[in-house]
Amino acid sequence: METILTVQNLTKKFGFLTAVKDLSFTIEKGNVYGILGPNGSGKSTTLGIILNVVNRTAGDFSWFNGNTSTHEALKKVGAIIERPNFYPYMSAIQNLKLVCKIKEVSETKIQEKLELVGLWERKDSKFKTYSLGMKQRLAIASALLNDPEILILDEPTNGLDPQGIHQIRQIIKKIAGQGTTILLASHLLDEVEKVCSHVVILRKGEKLYSGPVDGMLASHGFFELRTTDMDKLEQLLDKNASFGKITRENGTLTAFLKEEMQAEELNKILYEKGLVLSHLVKRKESLEEQFLTLTKNN
Numbered sequence: 001m002e003t004i005l006t007v008q009n010l011t012k013k014f015g016f017l018t019a020v021k022d023l024s025f026t027i028e029k030g031n032v033y034g035i036l037g038p039n040g041s042g043k044s045t046t047l048g049i050i051l052n053v054v055n056r057t058a059g060d061f062s063w064f065n066g067n068t069s070t071h072e073a074l075k076k077v078g079a080i081i082e083r084p085n086f087y088p089y090m091s092a093i094q095n096l097k098l099v100c101k102i103k104e105v106s107e108t109k110i111q112e113k114l115e116l117v118g119l120w121e122r123k124d125s126k127f128k129t130y131s132l133g134m135k136q137r138l139a140i141a142s143a144l145l146n147d148p149e150i151l152i153l154d155e156p157t158n159g160l161d162p163q164g165i166h167q168i169r170q171i172i173k174k175i176a177g178q179g180t181t182i183l184l185a186s187h188l189l190d191e192v193e194k195v196c197s198h199v200v201i202l203r204k205g206e207k208l209y210s211g212p213v214d215g216m217l218a219s220h221g222f223f224e225l226r227t228t229d230m231d232k233l234e235q236l237l238d239k240n241a242s243f244g245k246i247t248r249e250n251g252t253l254t255a256f257l258k259e260e261m262q263a264e265e266l267n268k269i270l271y272e273k274g275l276v277l278s279h280l281v282k283r284k285e286s287l288e289e290q291f292l293t294l295t296k297n298n
């Protein structure tokens with residue numbers, strides 16, 4: 001695995017407020033990473049530090065195995081951390097030509113990138129006539145002009161309508177599909193779930209979890225059960241070491257698993273003890289429920 005970024009024990013204080021606390025994580029080539037956390041959890045501050053626009057208080061980070069200076073490394077990074085800002089009376093293509101001049105990159109990629117974000121047809125329209133979604137897509141095209149190794153986006157779908165959100169997410173997936181590593185900050189769990197392969201979850205600047213999205217919480221799920229003798233059912237499950245918390249509400253018993261167990265297995269165990277179930281469903285908490293549990297308990 002090729003490492004794109006290593007962050008080690010990063011801390012940022014603004015006066016008495018610790019915005020980022022002892023944060024460590026690694027970004028490997030080819031993955032799509034989400035930094036997920038509620039507002040004010042330190043996502044933008046983290047992105048600011050690794051992009052050299054916010055000074056760190058303590059800790060360290062290094063790009064591309066530390067073989068290049070941060071200044072050189074950032075030439076291989078495409079980032080959008082502010083609202084897209086281009087010249088309003090210039091067209092998309094004129095704006096991108098200007099970006100190429102400023103960044104000292106060739107203009108040859110302009111068409112390819114405008115096509116990628118679905119703006120080639122509108123290349124001659126003035127920026128000020130663009131919708132917010134189109135502005136964001138133009139910013140993505142602009143950040144990709146030098147074929148960066150990694151694309152960094154801060155809340156890429158904020159303020160967009162559902163169609164705009166969908167388009168941006170599709171584009172992010174397309175870019176990732178072409179092999180570009182992506183790091184995005186988001187407060188939306190479903191965004192991270194839909195777009196990212198890996199996640200770093202922050203709460204008040206502290207890391208709660210980092211790893212694959214589907215490993216966010218090793219939950220074994222729970223059973224929802226109904227039978228005529230609910231007291232006996234509860235007693236039996238109470239004694240069974242596979243179960244943790246057990247609750248009863250509206251005539252349904254919910255039993256949380258501490259280890260793997262299939263519905264057939266439980267059904268057999270209970271039947272052998274003389275209990276016939278009228279309702280047996282095995283469920284897993286949704287990622288949202290797991291996320292809420294994570295951010296609440298820690």
Ligand SMILES: Nc1ncnc2c1ncn2[C@@H]1O[C@H](COP(=O)(O)OP(=O)(O)OP(=O)(O)O)[C@@H](O)[C@H]1O
Nearest residue numbers: 014017019037038039040041042043044045046187
């Ligand atoms: N320049 C600054 N001066 C003082 N405090 C700051 C500054 N920048 C950020 N903070 C504080 O640091 C904390 C983390 O902010 P940050 O913007 O990184 O969070 P975030 O997760 O990106 O949230 P949001 O999505 O709301 O921007 C917040 O409490 C914020 O008020």
